[in-house]
Amino acid sequence: MKKILIALLLILSLLAFAGCSTNTKDNGNDEFIVAMVTNSGGVNDESFNSSAWEGLQRLSDETGVKVTYLESNQATDYLTNLDKLADQNCNLIWAIGFGMADSIITASSNNPDINYAIVDYSYEETPSNVTGVMFRAQESSFLVGYIAGKTTKSNQVGFVGGIENDVNVQFEYGYKAGVDYASKELGKEILVSSQYIESFGDTAKAKATASKMLLDGCDIIFHAAGGAGVGVIEAAKDANKYVIGVDKDQISLAPENVLTSSLKLVGNAVDIISKDFINGENIGGKTLTFGLKEDCVGIPDSNPNMDPKIYEDAMKLKQKIVDGFIQPPSNRQEYDEYKLTL
Amino acid sequence: MQLIIKILRKPITSTIIAILCGFFVASIILSLAGYNSIQTINVMFNGVFSRPKSIANVIIKSTPIILTGLSVAFAFKTGLFNIGAEGQYIMGTIFAVIMGIQFDFVPYIQVPLVIFSGMIAGALYGGIVGLLKSKFGIHEVITSIMLNWIALYMSNFIANTSVFHKPNTTGTYVINESSFTQVLYKWKTSRAGIAYLKNNSFLSDILLRTDLNYGIIIAIVLAIFISFFLLKTTKGFELRAVGLNNHASEFAGIDVKKNILHSMLIAGALSGLAGALTITGMSPHNISTISVFEGNGLNGLSVALIANSSPIGCIFAGLLFSGLIYGGQSVQSEVGVPSEIINIMIGTIVFFVALTRLIPQLANVFEKKVGKKNAN
Numbered sequence: 001m002k003k004i005l006i007a008l009l010l011i012l013s014l015l016a017f018a019g020c021s022t023n024t025k026d027n028g029n030d031e032f033i034v035a036m037v038t039n040s041g042g043v044n045d046e047s048f049n050s051s052a053w054e055g056l057q058r059l060s061d062e063t064g065v066k067v068t069y070l071e072s073n074q075a076t077d078y079l080t081n082l083d084k085l086a087d088q089n090c091n092l093i094w095a096i097g098f099g100m101a102d103s104i105i106t107a108s109s110n111n112p113d114i115n116y117a118i119v120d121y122s123y124e125e126t127p128s129n130v131t132g133v134m135f136r137a138q139e140s141s142f143l144v145g146y147i148a149g150k151t152t153k154s155n156q157v158g159f160v161g162g163i164e165n166d167v168n169v170q171f172e173y174g175y176k177a178g179v180d181y182a183s184k185e186l187g188k189e190i191l192v193s194s195q196y197i198e199s200f201g202d203t204a205k206a207k208a209t210a211s212k213m214l215l216d217g218c219d220i221i222f223h224a225a226g227g228a229g230v231g232v233i234e235a236a237k238d239a240n241k242y243v244i245g246v247d248k249d250q251i252s253l254a255p256e257n258v259l260t261s262s263l264k265l266v267g268n269a270v271d272i273i274s275k276d277f278i279n280g281e282n283i284g285g286k287t288l289t290f291g292l293k294e295d296c297v298g299i300p301d302s303n304p305n306m307d308p309k310i311y312e313d314a315m316k317l318k319q320k321i322v323d324g325f326i327q328p329p330s331n332r333q334e335y336d337e338y339k340l341t342l
Numbered sequence: 343m344q345l346i347i348k349i350l351r352k353p354i355t356s357t358i359i360a361i362l363c364g365f366f367v368a369s370i371i372l373s374l375a376g377y378n379s380i381q382t383i384n385v386m387f388n389g390v391f392s393r394p395k396s397i398a399n400v401i402i403k404s405t406p407i408i409l410t411g412l413s414v415a416f417a418f419k420t421g422l423f424n425i426g427a428e429g430q431y432i433m434g435t436i437f438a439v440i441m442g443i444q445f446d447f448v449p450y451i452q453v454p455l456v457i458f459s460g461m462i463a464g465a466l467y468g469g470i471v472g473l474l475k476s477k478f479g480i481h482e483v484i485t486s487i488m489l490n491w492i493a494l495y496m497s498n499f500i501a502n503t504s505v506f507h508k509p510n511t512t513g514t515y516v517i518n519e520s521s522f523t524q525v526l527y528k529w530k531t532s533r534a535g536i537a538y539l540k541n542n543s544f545l546s547d548i549l550l551r552t553d554l555n556y557g558i559i560i561a562i563v564l565a566i567f568i569s570f571f572l573l574k575t576t577k578g579f580e581l582r583a584v585g586l587n588n589h590a591s592e593f594a595g596i597d598v599k600k601n602i603l604h605s606m607l608i609a610g611a612l613s614g615l616a617g618a619l620t621i622t623g624m625s626p627h628n629i630s631t632i633s634v635f636e637g638n639g640l641n642g643l644s645v646a647l648i649a650n651s652s653p654i655g656c657i658f659a660g661l662l663f664s665g666l667i668y669g670g671q672s673v674q675s676e677v678g679v680p681s682e683i684i685n686i687m688i689g690t691i692v693f694f695v696a697l698t699r700l701i702p703q704l705a706n707v708f709e710k711k712v713g714k715k716n717a718n
Contacts, residue, residue, distance in 0.1 A: 035675065040632070042681065070675040074636040075513075076624045080399050080668070083551055085675060087393070099512055102626055110551055163502065165510045198502060200512070201633045227633065 032065040034274050035090040037081045039097035042071050047247055048119065048266045052096045055267025059274050078103040086111045092277050094270060095119065098167075104130060115284055117273055119266055120167060122287035129284045133269055136291030137167070138174030139321050140262040140298050141222070142328035143314055144244045145178020147260055147299075148220045149190050150310045151242065158213040158221040159194035160206060160232050166331070168196075171224035171246070171262065173335040174328045181317075181326075184342050193218060199228055206231030214239040220259060222246075233258065242305065249300040260303045269296045293322045343712050347705045356701030361662075364691030371690060375683050382677050389672025390665045395547040398554050400665045402624065405557035406431070408660030409616035410642025412565055413468075413609040415651040419572055420605035421585035426471055426486025428639025429493035430464040430610040434617025436493075436500050437463035439629050442517025442621065443506055452520040457618045464614015465607045467493065472606025476599035482606070490635070498631045513630030523622040524555045555623030562657055564612070569653040581605055613639060641667075648695045659695075666691060 036056060038049040056067040068090075070081045078100045085093050086107065093114060095104050098121035108116045108127045115129050122132040148157045159175055161168050176192050183190040193213055197205045206228040210221050214235060222244040223232035229246060230253065236243035237254045245251070245261035269290045277283050290296035298318075303311060320326050329335040349355050369379035390396055410427040417424035438460035445452060467489060474480040500506055506514040519527070529535040530549045539546035548554055572578040583591040584601045592598050616638060621627060645663050649655030670684040 040634075040636075068675045068678065070671060071681050074638075075626050075628075075630055076403070076620065077671075079553070079625050080403075081671065083395075083399075084389075084671060088675060098510070099626075099630060101511070102516070106625065163512075167510070199498070199631075201498070201631065 032063075032092070032278055033068065033088065033090040034059065034065055034092045034094070034277075035068045035070065035085040035088070036094035036096055036270070037078065037085065037100065038069060038071045039099055040072055040074060043069055048264075049096050051248070051265060051267040052094060052119065052270045053267075055270035056094075056274070058267070059271050063275065063278055065274075065278060075099065079106060082107040082116075083110075086114055091115065092117065092274060094274075096266070115277060117270075117283070119269070126285050126287060131273060131283045131285075132287035133273065134287055134289045135264050135266075135269070135297055136289055136328075136330070137170040137224075137262070137264060137297055138177075138328040138330040139291045140264070141171045141174030141224075142178035142181070142321065142326070143292075143299055143318060144222055144260055144262045145175035145180075146182045146317055147178075147306065147310055147314050148175075148222060148242075148244060149179040149182025150186070150313065151259060151307065152190060152220050154217050154219045155188060156191045156193070156217045156219065158210070158218040159192060160209055160213070160221060160223045160225055160229070161194065161196040162200040162225040162228060163198055164196045168224055169332070170330045171222070173331055175222050177329050177335060177338050180339065180342060197225060197228060200226035202228050203231035203234075207235045210235035210243075211239065214241050220244065222262070224262075251300070251304070256305070259305050260299050263298050263300065265296050265298065268294070272296075291321075292318055343708065347708050347712070350705035350708070351702055353698075356698040357695060359701055360694045360698045361691060364694035367694065368687040368690045371686055372679070372683065375679075377677060377679050377683070382673055382679060385676050386666075386669035386673050389669040389676075393547060394544055395551050396668070398548040398552045400661065400668050401558050402553055402555065403668055404660040404664035405555075405561050405623070406616040406620050406638045407641045407645050407663055408558075408561040408565065408656050409619070410613050410639045411645030411649060411656040411660050412561070412568055412642075412653055413612035413616070414642050414646035415649060415653055415656055416568055416572070416612065417605055417609040418646060418651045419585050420581045420601060421588065422472075422475070422482050422602065422605055422609070424468070424471075424486065424606070424609045424613075425483055425643065426468065426489055426639070427609070427613040427642045428635050428637070429486060429490035430467045430613035431617040431639040431642075432490075432493040432497050433463040433467040434460035434614030435621050435629050436497050436617075437614075438521075438618035438621040439506065439514055439517055440500070442521040442627075443515050446518040446520055449520045452518070453523060453622065456517070456521040456622055457523075457615065460618025460621070461611045461615045464617065465611035468606040468608075468610015468613065469603065471610075472603040475606070476602040490639075494632065494635065497629055501629050501631045508628075511630070513626070514628045516627045517621060521622050522627070523557065523619065524553055525549065553624045555619070557619040557623045560615070560619065561660075564615075565653045565657050568612075572653065577604075613642070616642075644692050648692060650698070662695075663688075663692070 036052055041049050043049050043053050053069055060067045070085060072078055072081055082103055093116050095118040101121045104116050104118050108130045112129060117131040117133055119133050122134050126132055157179060159172055161172055172194055179190050179192050195209050197209050206225050210232040213221055220242040221232055221236060223229040224246045233243050233253050236257045242259040243257050245258050247264045249261045251258045273283055292298060329338040369383060372379035372382050390400055410431055413427050414424045438456050441456045441459045471482050471486045474485050475482045501514050508515045539550055572582060580596045580601050583596055584598050588598045645656055645659045648659035666688045670688055673679050673684055674681055
């Protein structure tokens with residue numbers, strides 16, 4: 001009996017020594033360590049966090065720098081997580097999500113030698129070792145608005161937003177401008193109803209709002225309501241109408257009903273800025289914006305529910321935005337000015 | 343042999359053995375998942391003990407779970423399972439934030455005001471559960487789970503109300519600085535303070551780089567007080583009697599219903615205090631929209647279980663738990679173990695600690711053997 005026990009223990013302790021693999025990538029270039037702190041969604045949130053982590057992994061594969069991440073479970077973890085990474089001699093630390101804005105200020109003043117970058121936030125006064133990263137979401141919203149305008153049969157489309165703030169209105173006015181562009185091209189009036197549900201998590205309210213819009217005659221709804229958007233997609237599925245997804249390709253949620261998605265490719269921006277930083281460029285002290293030109297927002301390559309002709313038109317329109325012939329509006333004021341130019 | 347039996351009987355030995363067993367099994371799990379377990383556990387310990395500030399962080403993060411642990415342990419002594427600690431904690435944060443934003447008195451008035459309003463909010467929230475249990479006999483687990491969700495959504499509602507919501511964020515404004523309870527907050531953020539701390543690496547490590555606050559002192563004092571209250575006062579005796587056998591207590595003339603209500607009020611106050619102290623003592627000093635529970639109350643359940651519902655034990659159990667969580671985060675960034683595996687690891691260790699009661703039985707087995715030998 002004793003012998004068997006000892007043998008078992010030996011086997012187990014052998015097992016304990018065996019095996020050593022990690023998912024922090026280290027491809028030999030020890031000069032730089034790039035790290036990221038997730039928000040409470042965690043690294044597998046299928047949204048900005050996972051997109052950013054994919055961007056970092058790509059960075060590691062291409063340049064050989066070491067990349068790593070740290071997940072936050074609650075808001076009080078932000079500062080300690082940023083601090084932990086600073087202790088590990090990271091050179092560039094990413095904060096995924098504007099919830100960390102204040103923590104970044106504290107961390108950056110404690111560690112003046114380390115560069116920080118934050119997604120979706122622009123400071124009024126950016127410290128010299130901090131980079132704000134914003135997305136021109138109005139550009140991809142303009143594209144999907146155009147697609148919606150070209151696709152609609154009832155001449156009525158909808159927009160469901162989360163909470164009305166500076167980031168979220170980019171989607172609304174970009175979308176409205178895109179619809180207007182299509183309506184001018186087709187020479188017909190297209191109505192846009194838009195509504196905010198005052199939440200990014202209230203799926204039920206999103207569904208109710210979207211159902212009401214569909215009942216009122218909309219046949220396509222674009223949602224920019226984060227997690228609550230699932231409710232909009234469900235409503236479209238129930239009514240068998242089209243819905244336009246946001247942030248990532250949401251076709252898998254309703255293969256028959258998702259017309260296209262307005263993508264926000266956080267990972268690409270993370271990749272671009274990190275590379276600039278590694279190449280010795282000074283990225284601190286300013287806010288950088290990314291859009292169609294940098295391939296950081298856009299629409300998916302394959303859209304099975306969309307007319308291929310419309311996709312081609314949309315790609316031509318995309319080129320016009322990239323070349324600067326069209327500047328989609330990002331707020332109400334810009335939208336009003338834009339309408340006059342149509 | 344007698345000595346071994348004696349040592350095994352001591353509660354502290356069984357806890358240490360349990361922790362070691364937990365680490366051993368956790369290392370097996372780690373190696374099965376393909377990680378170098380020795381290195382991982384090494385990193386975990388380093389993450390906790392390598393620098394003064396990491397120890398400080400473990401202490402800071404243990405404060406709320408010691409208090410929620412205390413809350414659960416206290417209710418447990420009266421025979422109540424306070425799974426509602428999470429909701430009471432959230433209510434504490436909500437009211438601390440409301441008072442902290444609305445008022446701006448001098449710290450001597452402001453800090454007690456903010457903390458007491460959090461405490462009272464928690465107490466009343468716990469009181470609802472106690473009242474429903476004592477008046478109508480509705481089981482406290484059901485009501486408190488429901489109240490947890492109500493608190494979560496109420497917190498999200500407050501975070502989005504225009505009075506408190508900070509535009510372009512997901513949360514409220516930060517509470518007024520006069521309500522902060524960090525150690526020497528004014529001094530360490532002043533010019534003179536920063537200049538002084540620059541030359542003193544030890545102090546700047548624990549003061550500037552952490553949110554070291556007075557919460558832990560309150561937690562320890564309360565743990566000792568609750569222990570005294572339960573063991574040495576008439577009220578404590580009544581509460582424990584109700585927990586041990588409510589029929590017998592009723593027969594002895596103790597008002598069971600009243601004691602259930604009182605127990606939930608105090609337990610709620612402890613959890614609410616945990617929430618208020620988190621708001622006043624730790625950045626970001628506000629509440630944000632959340633979609634899942636942050637887990638301070640639920641971790642309190644684990645803390646109370648590890649401590650075997652002993653109030654003093656909650657201090658050490660809270661420190662252990664917070665050390666595991668904080669060290670676990672080092673493992674994630676340095677070794678690259680995903681958080682799921684780390685949580686399994688922490689879970690295993692806690693599981694073994696919860697099994698400590700097996701160890702004294704082991705002593706009994708040994709004693710029987712020795713007894714037989716002596717008889718022969």
